[in-house]
Amino acid sequence: AQSVTQLGSHVSVSEGALVLLRCNYSSSVPPYLFWYVQYPNQGLQLLLKYTSAATLVKGINGFEAEFKKSETSFHLTKPSAHMSDAAEYFCAVSPTGRRALTFGSGTRLQVQP
Amino acid sequence: DAGVIQSPRHEVTEMGQEVTLRCKPISGHNSLFWYRQTMMRGLELLIYFNNNVPIDDSGMPEDRFSAKMPNASFSTLKIQPSEPRDSAVYFCASSLGGSENEQFFGPGTRLTVL
Numbered sequence: 612a613q614s615v616t617q618l619g620s621h622v623s624v625s626e627g628a629l630v631l632l633r634c635n636y637s638s639s640v641p642p643y644l645f646w647y648v649q650y651p652n653q654g655l656q657l658l659l660k661y662t663s664a665a666t667l668v669k670g671i672n673g674f675e676a677e678f679k680k681s682e683t684s685f686h687l688t689k690p691s692a693h694m695s696d697a698a699e700y701f702c703a704v705s706p707t708g709r710r711a712l713t714f715g716s717g718t719r720l721q722v723q724p
Numbered sequence: 725d726a727g728v729i730q731s732p733r734h735e736v737t738e739m740g741q742e743v744t745l746r747c748k749p750i751s752g753h754n755s756l757f758w759y760r761q762t763m764m765r766g767l768e769l770l771i772y773f774n775n776n777v778p779i780d781d782s783g784m785p786e787d788r789f790s791a792k793m794p795n796a797s798f799s800t801l802k803i804q805p806s807e808p809r810d811s812a813v814y815f816c817a818s819s820l821g822g823s824e825n826e827q828f829f830g831p832g833t834r835l836t837v838l
Contacts, residue, residue, distance in 0.1 A: 643824045654728070654815055654829035655767075662824040701767065705823040710755055711780060712827060714767040 613638045613706040615685075617715035625723050630674075630689040632718045634702030637683065643705040644685045645712065646676055650698045658700075661685060672696070697722045728830035730816050736836045742804040745833045748797055749818030757817040757827060758791055758801050767815075773799065785810075806837045 618633040636644060643662050647655040659670025666678045676687045685702060702715040729748040737743055749756050758770040771781040773793045784791070788807070793799040803810055813834050817827040 645826075647829075652831075654831045655817075655827075656829070657826045660824070660826065709780065710774065710819070710823045711757055711769045711772045713769070716766050 613642055613704050614713055615644075615702045615704045615715040617702050617718050619718055620716065621719050621721065623721040623723060624692045626694055627691050630687070630692045630696065630720065632687040632700050632702075632720065634676075634685045634687065634715060635683050636685060636702075636704050638704070638706075641678070641680060644676075644678065645703045645705070646670065646674070646685075646687050647701045647703060647714075648698050649701065649717075655701065658687070692720075692722045694722050694724065696720060728816055728818055728828050730814075730830035730833050732833060733831060734834045734836075736838065737806055738838050739807055740805045741837075742802065743806045743810075743835060743837075745801040745814050745816075745835070747799045747801070747816030747830060749799070749816070750820075750828055751797065753818035753820045753828075754796070755819045755821075755827075756793060756799050757819075758799070759815040759817065761813045761815060761832070762811075770801070770814075803835075806835075808837045811835055811837050 616635045645660045646658040649655045659668045661678045669675045674689045699717050699719045701717045703712040731746045757772040761767045769783040771791045776793045791801045813832045815832045817829045819825050819827045
């Protein structure tokens with residue numbers, strides 16, 4: 612079964628620093644990949660998605676992710692962290708032929724002033 | 725559009741009681757998903773419907789859980805009888821079209837079973 616692995620359950624950065632959240636997928640066929648963000652006591656919101664159109668995907672709030680087939684990775688980055696980026700981030704895969712998402716375990720991002 | 729609507733937002737009940745969670749998807753969406761979020765297991769799919777038909781219910785924990793989608797604008801998730809281990813946040817999401825499309829999530833129902 613296709614799955615995603617998020618390295619690091621907690622990441623802490625200073626305001627203005629680079630944000631890097633890691634996600635690796637397991638699939639012999641490139642799947643559809645997503646990053647969602649969850650703010651406290653809220654539902655999930657899509658940040659960006661990879662659907663094979665382009666390997667570098669830009670999303671909302673200045674986030675982007677690069678699909679690297681050779682590394683089976685889809686890491687999320689943002690050049691400069693803002694306090695409002697503090698949230699939990701989930702990488703997810705939509706397995707071939709199945710519309711439901713399989714989520715990673717999530718990474719909680721803290722942004723220090 | 726109001727987005728995905730879930731009710732209630734919070735539910736506290738006693739073990740053994742029946743619990744019904746409700747979801748109204750975004751108008752025009754043809755897929756509906758129920759997910760459960762816990763600290764131990766993270767986010768996991770319970771069931772999803774396509775055009776009101778259950779497609780994959782392999783995530784439904786056991787016979788105590790049941791889900792229905794009588795029409796395109798309404799779905800329920802029922803737990804009977806409820807147990808403390810069912811305590812979690814239950815999310816409903818909807819989408820239009822294929823696997824590559826965004827799922828829109830509701831705000832969730834926080835269920836506490838005492």
